[in-house]
Each structure stands twice: as C-alpha cells, then as structure tokens.
Amino acid sequence: MAWLKKNTSDKPAKSPSVPQTLKAALNSLDRDSLILDKNSNAVFKTSNVDKLNILRDGKINSEELSALVRVVRRTGVKQEGSFELPRGPIGEGKRELQVSVSMLSDAGLVLIVIDDEGEKQRIDAVRRDFITNISHELKTPITALSLNSDALLEIKSEPDQVVKFANKIKQQAGRLNDLVQEIINLSKLQDADPMAMATEVQILDVVNEAIDQCETNAESRKIMIDLEKADAAKVLGNRDQLVMALHNLIENGINYSAENTHVTVLVEVTDQIVEVTVKDQGIGIAQSDIDRIFERFYRVDPARSRATGGTGLGLSIVKHVAGNHGGEIKVWSVPGIGSTFSLRLPIINIAKKESK
Numbered sequence: 001m002a003w004l005k006k007n008t009s010d011k012p013a014k015s016p017s018v019p020q021t022l023k024a025a026l027n028s029l030d031r032d033s034l035i036l037d038k039n040s041n042a043v044f045k046t047s048n049v050d051k052l053n054i055l056r057d058g059k060i061n062s063e064e065l066s067a068l069v070r071v072v073r074r075t076g077v078k079q080e081g082s083f084e085l086p087r088g089p090i091g092e093g094k095r096e097l098q099v100s101v102s103m104l105s106d107a108g109l110v111l112i113v114i115d116d117e118g119e120k121q122r123i124d125a126v127r128r129d130f131i132t133n134i135s136h137e138l139k140t141p142i143t144a145l146s147l148n149s150d151a152l153l154e155i156k157s158e159p160d161q162v163v164k165f166a167n168k169i170k171q172q173a174g175r176l177n178d179l180v181q182e183i184i185n186l187s188k189l190q191d192a193d194p195m196a197m198a199t200e201v202q203i204l205d206v207v208n209e210a211i212d213q214c215e216t217n218a219e220s221r222k223i224m225i226d227l228e229k230a231d232a233a234k235v236l237g238n239r240d241q242l243v244m245a246l247h248n249l250i251e252n253g254i255n256y257s258a259e260n261t262h263v264t265v266l267v268e269v270t271d272q273i274v275e276v277t278v279k280d281q282g283i284g285i286a287q288s289d290i291d292r293i294f295e296r297f298y299r300v301d302p303a304r305s306r307a308t309g310g311t312g313l314g315l316s317i318v319k320h321v322a323g324n325h326g327g328e329i330k331v332w333s334v335p336g337i338g339s340t341f342s343l344r345l346p347i348i349n350i351a352k353k354e355s356k
Helices: 020-027 063-075 117-154 157-192 203-220 237-253 302-308 314-324 350-355
Strands: 032-035 042-045 079-086 094-103 110-115 201-204 224-230 233-235 262-271 274-280 328-334 336-346
Touching: 032 117, 063 079, 063 094, 063 110, 117 157, 201 203, 201 237, 203 224, 203 262, 203 274, 233 237, 233 336, 237 262, 237 274, 237 314, 237 336, 314 328, 314 336
Parallel strands: 224 262
Antiparallel strands: 032 042, 032 110, 079 094, 094 110, 201 233, 262 274, 274 336, 328 336
C-alpha cells in the first residue's frame, strides 16, 4: 500500500500513520478493532477497546492474542481465535472474545478485529434460565392475591374482616410490585454490558446516594447508618448500577438487623482497589448458606424475607454489578453476630491517565 512505505532513511524509524479513511471505516463497524505497529504498540483503537481490558500500557494484555499476532507476522496469513479475558484485576468476571488478526502492510501494521460473541451467548442462556425462575416466583404473590380477594368477597358485610383482608391484599400487591421492579433491574443488568457506555464515577457520591435512599427504612427500624471512613476514588462504570448495588447491601443490613443497632459503611483504597464495606449487627448467615446467598431468589430465612419485603434478588444483583465492573463481592458472617459485605472495584489510575 502506497500510504505505508518503509522508512529507508538513517533516522530512527517511526510507526506509520493510519489514514483517516481507514480510521473512519473501522469506527463505522459494529465491532471493535485496534492496529498494532511493528513493535506491537497500539497506534489506533476504537472507543470501546479500553473497556475490554485487552490493552495494558498500550500493549496486548493476553498471551493467546499475542501468540496469534506473532503467527500472523511470521506467516502473513490471517488468523482467527477466541479466548477469555478477566473484566478486571480482581473477581471472577470474564469476557469471551472472538478475534480476527491480519497484516495490513509490510511496514508491520497488524489489524485486530474484536467481536464479543461470548456476551451474546451469555445473554441468551441467562434469559432462558430467568424466565423459568420468574414463572415460579410470580405465582406465589398472584395466588395469594386471588385467595384474599375471594375471601374479601365472602365477608364483605363484616367491616373488621374486610379491613383485615384488604391489608393482606395491599401487602401482597406491594410484594409483587417490589418483585417486578427487582426483575426489571436484574434483567437490565443481564441484557447490557455497563462498560459499553462507562463513565468516570466518584465512588463517594455513589455511597452517599445509596445511604440517603436507605435512611427512611433505617429510621423506621431505629437503626443508625454510620459512614466511618471515606477515601476518595473514581471507578469506570455505570453510576446507577453501582448505586443500586450499594443500596441493596445497606438495605440488606438494615432488614436483617435488630432495633437500636448500627450498619457501618467504610470506603477504603488499597493497591488500586476501592473497597466499600457494609457491616451490620444482624442475625448473620450460616456457613452452609454463604455459597448460595448470591443465587437468584435464594433466601436464607424465607419467613423474614417475606416480613421485610425481600425478593431474593438483591444480592444476585450486587454480584452481577460487581462482575460486570471487573470487581468482586466478598462476605464474612457469624450467626448471631452479624455480616460484613465488601464490594471491591478497580479504580481509575489518574496519574497514568494524565501522563499519556
């Protein structure tokens, strides 16, 4: 290609520039892409590449992908493959990528086209499983509404009984409304990757908003919410989802604690990780339940969940938010003493960002 001639002068060779027409063409595709120079430095990337965790300091952050690039350079033959990348430096969140690697010119430029096929397959599988669970969970409050409505019709001439069954109907309707809202929230988390439209988020703003949302419930239960430590940090992600996750953790602590106790929140930064910890003085969780509490619709104490309006989806939502943001959720608990949940997220390295 005429626009990629080798530098034959005695001056140190510079990486060939990428024409604007090629950049425009790659940016118009519904897939992400990047171009490497002969030293495997990224000289072009589409807007979402940084959010895929595929680059570190401008270099490929995957041994499998690096191996494909080496094969293409050696043979000149296009290569395709798929591999998994962690969403962040911590946690179990993974992203499965399919890539196509090919030579652009004899000047050493290599084009990598990236397709997040694993995300599409994951969404399809989650939807099928989700519909099965929803059918079961919606049946219980709907059946209760029907039975109480029938009873109300039978005793319509007894005012005291009418009030009693009307309150039961109101309670079940409220539970049904909460369940539907949580289903909508979880569905949104599973349908879209928050990092596709990620922004810089100040974590203290998220924590303060979540605490504000829980104040009314805390006051009604005579529980104090204490923010004991508040390190400043920014993360990359979806602000609304992060608020929702922390709201669920704080609300959980309130709902499973006795009156006149405290729910404590701490925000600490260590080794490029921000850790938001929520401690309660509640009933605690048995070790046999710890591994299951993040499952959809799982309840440690079904009777208490019904009394507090719990849907069994709150912690599942927290786990999804953590994994989607390249983080993790940890839990420690002792029955009768209380529980501690820690949401851990990678922070934005401001110093590194400003030096580029």
